[in-house]
Amino acid sequence: MSFLEIKNLKKKIGPVEVLKGIDITLEKGGFLVLVGPSGCGKSTLLNSIAGLLPPTSGDIVIDGEVVTDLHPSKRDIAMVFQSYALYPNMTVEENIAFALEMRGVDKAKREAAVAQVAKTLQIEHLLKRRPSQLSGGQRQRVAMGRALVRQPRVFLFDEPLSNLDAKLRVEVRAEIKALHQNTHATIVYVTHDQIEAMTLATKIVVLKEGSVQQIGTPAEIYNRPANLFVADFMGSPAMNMLKGITTHGGISLFGNVGVTVPMPSSVTSRCRKERPSFWGFGRRRLPMAG
Ligand SMILES: Nc1ncnc2c1ncn2[C@@H]1O[C@H](COP(=O)(O)OP(=O)(O)OP(=O)(O)O)[C@@H](O)[C@H]1O
Ligand SMILES: [Mg+2]
Known part of the structure; x- marks a missing residue:
């Protein structure tokens, strides 16, 4: 489910x-x-x-x-924003514990939860600092710690x-x-x-x-991108697109009269006949029927 x-x-x-x-x-x-x-x-x-x-x-x-x-x-739900959204006037420890405090979790449990998360994220040495005293990456971990501590x-x-x-x-x-x-x-x-x-x-x-x-x-x-947009958007370098029409035994490329790229029938049978298709060719990619 x-x-x-x-x-x-x-x-x-x-x-x-x-x-x-x-x-x-x-x-x-x-x-x-x-x-x-x-x-x-x-x-x-x-x-x-x-x-x-x-x-x-x-x-x-x-x-x-x-x-x-x-x-x-x-x-x-816990959300980690791009901007981290830490409370500037609180220490790292207080930032992480804040959501638990709001829920009325008692002090001993809060401290144990913060210690556990700080260990996971390797920020134990930063707990007494304020956000302004941290690097971007350290702030990012604190933001994650705030999310993680709540489970x-x-x-x-x-x-x-x-x-x-x-x-x-x-x-x-x-x-x-x-x-x-x-x-x-x-x-x-x-x-x-x-x-x-x-x-x-x-x-x-x-x-x-x-x-x-x-x-x-x-x-x-x-x-197996589902359409041209996905084929073009995903992957780096992007997939090469060629336009052509399915013929017997392959695909005849537009703009290159007489050039046919051979394809197995298992691929050409999935294409529309007599209408142009876009074909994607990549490093290790299979051709895509469009
Ligand atoms: N408060 C708003 N008022 C008017 N248009 C908005 C508002 N918030 C978002 N939009 C529009 O909604 C569309 C989607 O915005 P959204 O922030 O979800 O995009 P995104 O995919 O997260 O983009 P990015 O990758 O740049 O963060 C955009 O065209 C944006 O201009
Ligand atoms: Mg966005």
Whole structure:
């Protein structure tokens, strides 16, 4: 059974339909990565799951419970923003413990929980400092610590590594992956970084202009893109696109009269006859029928 279900979710902001009926399911312990061009609605979707933006219609279900109209604090979700959103006047320790304090967790339990999270994230030596005394990467870990200490039902990450330098990004990415493997947390994660998407995800969702283009494992998305947009968007370097028409035994390329690329019938039989198709050729990719 799915742990997180997003059902026909729509969001209109002013006249703009930012989300146009999103359907996504994620199993418990799954790591879902949302990708798509800037402005396609990734943050809007994440904020809707968190309860920070009310959807226009549709439903969000967590563990069988419809949470669409539930206040963010009642959803048992933790969100890590790109900007970290730490309290500047609190120490690292206080920042991490704050959500537990708000819930009335007693001091001894709070301290034990903070110690455990600080150990996982290797920030034990930073607990007495304030955010202004930390580097970007250290702040990022504290933001993760604040989310982790609560052990929520779902974690939401909106481009959490985008402010880090390349080296730190690789390190923290490995930490997030280990964290997921050790805790089996259910995660929805937004990124622009294709390597992050391919290495972290159990499931990738490709969005374009508020609509889902494809949902699949990283290998499915990479090797079998559902349409031209996904083929062009995913993968670095991008897939090479050639336009042609299916003929007996192969594909006759446009603009190169007489040039036919041989293809097995198992591939050409999937193509429309007598109408142009786009074909993707990549390093290790199979041709894609369009
Ligand atoms: N408060 C708002 N008022 C008007 N339009 C908005 C508002 N918030 C978002 N939008 C529009 O909704 C669309 C989706 O925005 P969103 O922030 O979800 O995109 P995104 O996929 O997260 O982009 P990015 O990768 O740049 O972070 C954009 O076209 C944006 O301009
Ligand atoms: Mg965004």
